[in-house]
Amino acid sequence: MKILGIVMVFVCVFGGYVLAGGHMGPIIKAAPLEIVIIMGAAIGAFIISNTGHVIKHTLKSMNSLVKPEAYNKADYVELLSLLYTLFKLARTKGWLALESHIENPHESELFSRFEKFSKNHHALTFLTDYLRIISLGNENPHELEALLDEEIETIEHEAMHPSHAIQTMADGIPALGIVAAVLGIIKTMGAITEPPEVLGKMIGGALVGTFLGVFIAYGAVGPIASAMGAKGESEVMYYKAIKVALIAFLNGAAPQVAVEFSRKFLPHHVQPSFLELEEHLNELPAAS
Numbered sequence: 565m566k567i568l569g570i571v572m573v574f575v576c577v578f579g580g581y582v583l584a585g586g587h588m589g590p591i592i593k594a595a596p597l598e599i600v601i602i603m604g605a606a607i608g609a610f611i612i613s614n615t616g617h618v619i620k621h622t623l624k625s626m627n628s629l630v631k632p633e634a635y636n637k638a639d640y641v642e643l644l645s646l647l648y649t650l651f652k653l654a655r656t657k658g659w660l661a662l663e664s665h666i667e668n669p670h671e672s673e674l675f676s677r678f679e680k681f682s683k684n685h686h687a688l689t690f691l692t693d694y695l696r697i698i699s700l701g702n703e704n705p706h707e708l709e710a711l712l713d714e715e716i717e718t719i720e721h722e723a724m725h726p727s728h729a730i731q732t733m734a735d736g737i738p739a740l741g742i743v744a745a746v747l748g749i750i751k752t753m754g755a756i757t758e759p760p761e762v763l764g765k766m767i768g769g770a771l772v773g774t775f776l777g778v779f780i781a782y783g784a785v786g787p788i789a790s791a792m793g794a795k796g797e798s799e800v801m802y803y804k805a806i807k808v809a810l811i812a813f814l815n816g817a818a819p820q821v822a823v824e825f826s827r828k829f830l831p832h833h834v835q836p837s838f839l840e841l842e843e844h845l846n847e848l849p850a851a852s
Contacts (some may be wrong), residue, residue, distance in 0.1 A: 566632060566791055567629060567630070568608075573783040573787075575777065582769045590769060591772055591775075593769065593774060593775075594629075594768075594769035594770075594772040595776065598741075598748075598772050598773040598776050599776060601747065602737060602741055602743075602744050602773065602776060602777055602780065603737075603780070605743070606733050606737050606785075607733075607747060609733070609736060610733050613729070614729050618726070618729055621722075622725075622726035622729050622792075624726075625727075625795065626788075626792075628788075628794070628795040629788065629791060631795070632791060632794060632795055633795065633798045633834070634795055634798040634799040634802065635798060636834060637833075637836055639831065639834075640805065640827075640830055640834050640835070641841060641844055642678050642680055642681055642835065643681060643805060643806070644809070644826060644836070644841060644845075645845060645848055646675070646677075646678045646689040647806070647810075647823055647826065648820060648823045648845050648848070649674060649677075649848060650662060650674075650695070651809075652819045657819070659698055659834050660699060660704075662699055663699055666692045666695050666699065669692050669694075670682070675688070677737075677849075686719075687802060687803070690715070690719075690803060690806065691806055694708065694712070698814070703814055705811050708810070708811065708814065709807070709811050712811070714808060716803050716804060719799075719800060719803055722798045723796035723800055724793060727790070727793035728793075730785060730789035730792060731790075731793075734786040734788075735781070736781075737781035737785060738778050738781050739777070740773070740777055741773050741776055741777010741805075742777060744770075744773030745771060745772075745774040745778070747773070748766070748767075748773055751766065751770070752766040753812050758811050770791055801830070801831070805826045805829060805830060806826075808825050809822045809826035810822075810823045814825070824838070824840070828840055
């Protein structure tokens with residue numbers, strides 16, 4: 565859908581221009597050098613203003629155009645099933661029963677049942693760290709909730725970095741388009757003795773810079789930043805779902821009720837129904 569949207573932007577803008585009687589020749593002739601000036605300066609400014617880690621994270625986040633959500637309904641069913649299994653084991657055998665699974669999650673038979681989660685290094689570390697804290701004797705839900713909120717805020721800040729970086733680039737591109745246009749006008753003024761038809765083409769070429777700056781910023785780069793932001797928010801939602809279930813369980817909720825708290829917290833498009841989740845939980849093998 566994202567790629568379709570980008571195609572629609574280009575087709576509607578340039579198609580409408582041609583249907584209105586415009587000629588693509590001047591744009592095609594001027595565009596390559598204007599794009600070099602505008603996007604070259606924009607990318608250079610992006611590199612200057614961001615760390616290597618943010619640059620790598622931003623490049624990785626470009627896949628938001630083909631995968632707009634970090635997690636789907638099946639991923640959340642798996643997560644809730646894992647949490648239910650852990651809570652049920654802790655309720656029946658105590659937190660110490662989780663110790664072997666927490667210390668070596670990659671070798672744990674319990675975690676291996678939930679394949680996608682077990683391969684999610686950051687989420688696995690996030691969950692096992694808090695289970696380890698609880699198993700060491702700190703079961704105060706208020707203290708843990710405060711710590712969870714702090715860590716999730718840090719995760720959110722990092723997840724939204726690519727979106728903010730690309731949005732900053734988008735905000736600057738129209739001004740860089742003006743820079744390209746001004747350079748074109750300077751070139752035109754240097755040829756002021758040329759005939760009007762020559763000057764007209766040169767001025768038209770210069771104005772292409774202004775057009776491209778605005779078009780690229782609002783038609784492509786800005787929407788890409790928004791797509792990255794939406795995916796970043798969906799990444800953070802996964803950690804928030806873990807937090808809601810964990811705090812509910814520490815407050816005394818039964819395993820299935822704690823998982824239900826988390827399910828109700830999820831956005832509707834990724835939220836399994838009560839019956840869907842219940843059927844899945846009933847099929848889970850007993851944890852040991």
